[in-house]
Amino acid sequence: MDAGMGGPFEVLPDFAACRVLPDVQALTANWQMILALATSVPALIAIPMVGALSDRVGRKPALLLPVLSGLVGVIGLLAVAQFGAPIYVLLCAHLLQGCLGGYTAIMMLVYAYLADVVAVDRRSQVFTSVEALMFAAFTAGPYCGGVLTRMLPSGVIGVFWISVVGKLIALAYVLFILPESLHHTDGHTASSHAIESPSTPKPTLWSRLTPPRSLIAHLCTPPRTHLLLIAFAAAICVGGLPLFFLFCSYRFGWDAYDEGVYLLYLSVTRMGWMLGVGGLIDRAVTPKAGGSVDDREFSVRKVTMDVRVVRVGMVLAGVGWAAIGLVPEGWMVYAISFVTGFATLAKPTIRSLLSRSTPPLLQGRLFSAIQLLDQSAGVISSLVFPPIWSHTVGTSVPGLFLMVMGALFLVAGAIAGLGLNVERMVSGLHQHSLEVGGQDEEDEETREEEDEAIAVGVSRDLVPPPLR
Secondary structure: OOOOOOOOOOOOOOHHOOOOHHHHHHHHHHHHHHHHHHHHHHHHHHHHHHHHHHHHHHHHHHHHHHHHHHHHHHHHHHHHOOOOHHHHHHHHHHHHHHHHOHHHHHHHHHHHHHHHOOEEEEEEEEHHHHHHHHHHHHHHHHHHHHHHHOOOOOOOHHHHHHHHHHHHHHHHHHHHOOOOOOOOOOOOHHHHHHOOOOOOOOHHHHHHOOHHHHHHHOOOOOOOHHHHHHHHHHHHHHOHHHHHHHHHHHHHHHHHHHHHHHHHOOOOOOHHHHHHHHHHHHHHHOOOOOOOHHHHHHHHHHHHHHHHHHHHHHHHHHHHHHHHOOOOOOHHHHHHHHHHHHHHHHHHHHHHHHHOOOOOOHHHHHHHHHHHHHHHHHHHHHHHHHHHHHHOOOOOOOOHHHHHHHHHHHHHHHHHHHHHHHHHHHHHHHHHHHHHHHHHOOOHHHHHHHHHHOOOOOOOOOOOOOOO
């Protein structure tokens, strides 16, 4: 049936037959690009708004929007796959997903929530654990989906309906169980200070929903700029991963079950790196019970290890993805993926370094800025990698897009090697944040004034000064 026509599918196209056809692969890549852009472009506008909203009204109310977006996406899939709606209905569903923030906004709010409730020195470990759990979830979902596709009479349609139930459970959890994490000293939000104080200028809609100039200046100061550049380059590469399974189905004959098995393996190894090796790294730099280590010495040890993790991770990811684009056998992908699993430690490490240097009431906007960067990278990758794949899928180098991904990871590694100086990072990321925390505890009245300033996007002394 034509993709734009109505009428329900009596039988869905056979995946085993479709995966070996270059024309089908190219058409799939083009539609992946269209749908990714349909989600990413609106999200570029929505994510800063959701982040600012979470700083003003709390994480829980803001989290409802992206959770609803997931439900919208699955309903769009069912409308097309089971009820024969035109594929443009799915396009509209992706547009609405982007307007609600999508998965990117969920992760932004999760990290902001954790920053509210987790002590500064434990954020790196907790962020790493969250990344490991995400890998487990991303593995369990496709693996169970692949198994259920073979077991259920309705095949993939039945999996979509199960996904609807899961989305509804998540929505109910946020509505009725999840506690609010953002609490102010007097029980009110920052917006209440701004509204009740007659001396505070009335904020505009733009100032309510966009990052304050203070946060922009904060992030544009090295070494934060270098950390953001590394994260941006890595995010562009991650945007090309959906094509990885098209590559494997074409090159090695993988089906949905094979993809699920690989994701299960990937999750187990990633969790081993994150919870096992990551935990060992964290304990190696943490002072032993009864030991005496001053704050600066601990910061130097911690940042030195964090910088090494980022550098090694980017280099391993670069070499690994380039190699996967060249290997002739599917089992080699498993071997390479085990080694490159170390790179998964880099992302939570970068987020932790940025989070611990940012005031509490700017955490939501910080992570919205990070996710906005990721979303912008997703737009770029959606414009770059699918055309490469569609033009090389029938040639002798179908893995060219993977080699490009590897090159970008190596660029990120070069930035980490040349731009991240431990002494400057200790001064810029830790010393000032400790000063900010101490000032907040000593002067509650100043904290309330700063809350008002943040609510209207005004730059105040809360943000650390530029490095000397």
